[in-house]
Amino acid sequence: MPKIAAGLLVSALSFALMPAARADGVAFWGYWQAKGDKWAFATTGPAQARPKDGAVEGWRFAKSSGNTGTPPRDKPDFAAICGPGSAPAGKKRVAVVVDFGEPADAPKDQHPQATTRTCATVADNATGTDVLATAGLLTQADKSGLICAINAFGPCGRAESVTLHATASPAAGKKDKGGSGAPVGLYVGVGLVVIVAAGGGIVALRRSRR
Template identity: 45%
Template sequence: MIPVASANAAEKGWRYWGYYQAAPGANTWTAAMTGPTVDIEDGAVEGWSFVFSSDDIPSTPPSVKPNFASICGKTKADKDTKRIALVIDFGAKAYAPKGEKIKKTISTCVRTAKTSQGIDVLGMAVKVRAAKSGLICGLNGYPAKECGSEIATPASIKK
């Protein structure tokens, strides 16, 4: 007998920190299918968005477009470091953890060592809480305690 997917498979999903990237010169987000322990180039834009998704690919990129010039334009290049634009979007009220207030989106330019990876850039800008597995659980205290929680699909975002 072939197992059949449950009719209510899309009734649940997960809320978690989705990781996005935009290569130097790019103006659209791409969901990063690897963790933030990857090398990034000077001029890149890193994005984090607290998302709700019923599959493995984050569904909602940061609300701020990846625009290196507008975020890092005033930060001069030098030969010893690299500049990475960083956008952190704290998501929507529809799937915010109960009792928690959504924080304001962060857009900042991070000057870092040439060898820095995505996780280093993130840690230079905000406080990071991660699980032992490496999953990013919270940024600047949001969410306060949970980590990649499965929840019922919020009625306001059901299709």
């Protein structure tokens, strides 16, 4: 088997096996995307996802519920976060909700921050990773490349070890830090492995920037 194809299959297999490793009751950061007025668990990692103009991306730290985690408590509402207007030529506007979750789910000696709601203005081809960075959030990844902390909150949260640091400029839009709170999520299954292997794509909860 060619090395590239083998690498894709290994990545997809590790991706599909993650639900077994995330037993119920284990809190983690999950990645969500708006489908109408509801949240849907993302089926690709943020480095592969390319949200469209007007999309809403969500992150939540919470204990798992089955194979999909727990969605942000805010409803995905692009208009409420980004308001009227449109993106400049060659750009898109994407709303981002980051819900740090319940105190009961927080790692030891950590406390959830208030939910952040940001309207990020990014390039047309920007990924979910780019959107999160433009929202001005710091992320940390574990050894497997999964996001395990945002703004130093999470099981690997360490202020001195940040793998991604991008500060939102005024053009990135509005940030609202009020309100209720709020994971890289688990992505399903062996069936997805077959789709990935056949299509030659990469499906993984991996960060492209480290």
